[in-house]
Amino acid sequence: MAMRQTPLTCSGHTRPVVDLAFSGITPYGYFLISACKDGKPMLRQGDTGDWIGTFLGHKGAVWGATLNKDATKAATAAADFTAKVWDAVSGDELMTLAHKHIVKTVDFTQDSNYLLTGGQDKLLRIYDLNKPEAEPKEISGHTSGIKKALWCSEDKQILSADDKTVRLWDHATMTEVKSLNFNMSVSSMEYIPEGEILVITYGRSIAFHSAVSLDPIKSFEAPATINSASLHPEKEFLVAGGEDFKLYKYDYNSGEELESYKGHFGPIHCVRFSPDGELYASGSEDGTLRLWQTVVGKTYGLWKCVLPEEIASENSDCIYPSAPDVKA
């Protein structure tokens, strides 16, 4: 009997979910943060999607959100011209970092000592979180608003994407090392430390580049405009979502489209694999986050594998989704 994917819908946001990020694996499991245009980023337990808390304080749409590796700190980037750093255990605001325009992206270093920000003012900023009063170091060079900025190569380099370019910078010298030009708008970027791979989406393309040299590795074309893609930690699969509301799953090695899932009621803005690769989360214009199993039918988190005999049994303690989420 074949099993059908049951996505788990996490509700709570009232406007589009534009960014999401997982923490690393901690002794308390792993966590998920979602950025929303309602200005209220939320922290959830990563394997179940259970809401833990909402970070209250921003006065505008939150465009970017991230967690540090052990999920003790969170950072958010917002349209109120600030980036904020939060205590992810208590939910308290720790720092407000003023910027001169909408902030779009935030990223912690591995040791959580520095925060990288980028936004519409076209500047990359590096804040020393141990000296919040000190002025940040600034890197200029982008000619359009920065959409994503990430630490890479063990925080020795920085990757940043604006509308049509992806640039690699050296952290120590704060100078540009290399850049890539695109003739279509870059919609997303993901960095995979193991293997130094960069995943870039633009138009209907999902491209993989070396994060060290920016040389292209391979690329796939999807049936629709893609807004975000994520590579599985073991590099077996990748998932992508975009304007046609569907999630696509590809075999990374062959490029074969393995599955496509309907479920969201709006374009998908962000998609990320969990740190253990067992599930992936998608955030959509429809205001929801959905969790999807990598291996459909496996017992994990809230999903429970059931043998055919157990399905007919009345002692089964599971519930089935009342209406199939896969709609025409």
Next chain:
Amino acid sequence: MQTPVTIPVPVLRLPRGPDGFSRGFAPDGRRAPLRPEVPEIQECPIAQESLEFQEQRARAALRERYLRSLLAMVGRQVSFTLHEGVRVAAHFGATDLDVANFYVSQLQTPIGVQAEALLRCSDIISYTFKP
């Protein structure tokens, strides 16, 4: 053309959403041990904690978690594994001060259901319940 019959993967429950009245981050949540403690009295913040003090704090945190787990059990169906491979189920009521006895009701034993009973904790190897 017939599409293959598929059944949706069953789920235990749906993800919990916001409670609608607070910002969350429950003080007694999973990660409570990570919270910085609020000092009751003005202490010198520079003084280094002794190993003993740290151990005592850890013991206090673990004890608190255990007591909260007992509170969470009240009124629930609990399965107890006793000696000689005996398993019984009952509704948990309360424990005494030293956690030496558990007061339970509707104790399902191999020879019938006992309306109320005291289980000696020294007889219990383990117990489990679903919150």
